[in-house]
Amino acid sequence: VPELPEVETVRRGLNQFTLQQEILRGDVLLDRTIASPTSAIEFLTGLKGSKIIQWHRRGKYLLAALGKGAAGQANNGASEQNNLHPSSFILHPSPPGGWLGVHLRMTGQLLWLDCNTPLQKHARVRLFFPGNLELRYVDQRTFGRMWWVPPGQAPESVVTGLQKMGPEPFSDEFSVEYLVEKLRDRRRPIKTALLDQELVAGVGNIYADESLFLSRINPETLCSQLSREQIDRLRLALIQVLNSSIAVGGTTFSTFLNVHGVNGNYRGEALVYARAGEACQVCATPIQRLKLAGRSAHFCPQCQV
DNA sequence: AGCTGTCCCTGCCAGC
DNA sequence: TGCTGGCAGGGACAGC
Numbered sequence: 001v002p003e004l005p006e007v008e009t010v011r012r013g014l015n016q017f018t019l020q021q022e023i024l025r026g027d028v029l030l031d032r033t034i035a036s037p038t039s040a041i042e043f044l045t046g047l048k049g050s051k052i053i054q055w056h057r058r059g060k061y062l063l064a065a066l067g068k069g070a071a072g073q074a075n076n077g078a079s080e081q082n083n084l085h086p087s088s089f090i091l092h093p094s095p096p097g098g099w100l101g102v103h104l105r106m107t108g109q110l111l112w113l114d115c116n117t118p119l120q121k122h123a124r125v126r127l128f129f130p131g132n133l134e135l136r137y138v139d140q141r142t143f144g145r146m147w148w149v150p151p152g153q154a155p156e157s158v159v160t161g162l163q164k165m166g167p168e169p170f171s172d173e174f175s176v177e178y179l180v181e182k183l184r185d186r187r188r189p190i191k192t193a194l195l196d197q198e199l200v201a202g203v204g205n206i207y208a209d210e211s212l213f214l215s216r217i218n219p220e221t222l223c224s225q226l227s228r229e230q231i232d233r234l235r236l237a238l239i240q241v242l243n244s245s246i247a248v249g250g251t252t253f254s255t256f257l258n259v260h261g262v263n264g265n266y267r268g269e270a271l272v273y274a275r276a277g278e279a280c281q282v283c284a285t286p287i288q289r290l291k292l293a294g295r296s297a298h299f300c301p302q303c304q305v
Numbered sequence: 306a307g308c309t310g311t312c313c314c315t316g317c318c319a320g321c
Numbered sequence: 322t323g324c325t326g327g328c329a330g331g332g333a334c335a336g337c
Contacts, residue, residue: 001329001330001331002331003331060331103331103332104331105330105331105332106314106315106329106330106331107314107315107316107329122315140314140315140316141313141314141315141316141329141330142313142314142315143313143314143330143331143332160333161331161332161333185307186307186308187307187308188307188308188309192308192309195330195331197331197332204330204331205329205330205331274329293308293309293310294309294310294311294330295330296328296329296330
């Protein structure tokens with residue numbers, strides 16, 4: 001369930017608390033959480049002694065640029081400003097300690113806590129910092145993954161999911177022209193297209209459904225049938241709904257927690273997601289649910305044409 | 306090449 | 322009460 005706003009919320013928390021601190025050692029409790037390198041030992045060896053320079057986000061991926069010893073020098077508020085909705089972490093050519101990549105998938109949580117906090121049942125990876133502080137990765141369904149990218153290697157060469165990642169929704173690249181071009185000849189439903197990370201980065205089921213409702217587009221509408229006006233409405237609705245959710249710290253749904261283990265507040269604002277059978281807040285028609293490419297879609301059959 | 310289905314995994318909950 | 326099956330879904334991959 002963590003989508004762009006949730007991952008962004010976690011990123012901001014991590015940038016607030018984990019920077020310029022050395023990773024003293026770590027512990028991998030579930031081997032398959034580590035996607036690369038192949039062994040947990042190599043992963044931990046690669047991270048040991050590095051400092052976190054800055055956390056970036058690309059789609060739903062988190063990427064920490066790592067510094068070695070004195071090399072990872074201070075970052076001030078200015079660079080964080082430029083970094084609010086980063087679309088290009090590649091700007092960091094090659095951090096001295098490489099990169100730490102994290103994908104939360106369905107149930108992953110990155111928690112910043114005292115290392116004496118009792119181990120959660122689903123704790124998977126622990127990274128230890130000075131002062132008894134710990135970055136702990138907890139993941140009930142074990143879909144989440146972590147990567148260590150050695151210095152000198154491009155993140156996308158190791159974190160392969162980054163290779164075909166589409167534009168960030170807040171970037172200039174995500175323009176009406178771009179979308180019109182990308183959707184013109186496609187035959188699949190727009191709801192399905194929104195979940196495709198190659199079209200746009202970071203959108204999942206919640207914000208796909210919400211943005212379609214806000215732009216009054218039926219989720220089954222084929223991409224090629226959308227007018228330019230509808231496409232622009234959808235683009236603006238998506239940006240708006242993502243921004244609103246970031247503003248309240250992400251969703252309340254499911255197992256999403258920020259770095260302090262606290263829920264977001266977006267739940268109450270969702271208009272259609274997980275509200276099948278409830279009255280549409282615009283026209284009171286019952287919200288319907290259907291399956292598209294294996295995913296549930298929630299929509300108002302009256303408002304969304 | 307575009308698109309869909311399947312799988313991974315655990316916990317929850319409705320239905321019997 | 323205890324079981325079963327469906328559901329939640331991001332992304333990798335197979336297959337049409």
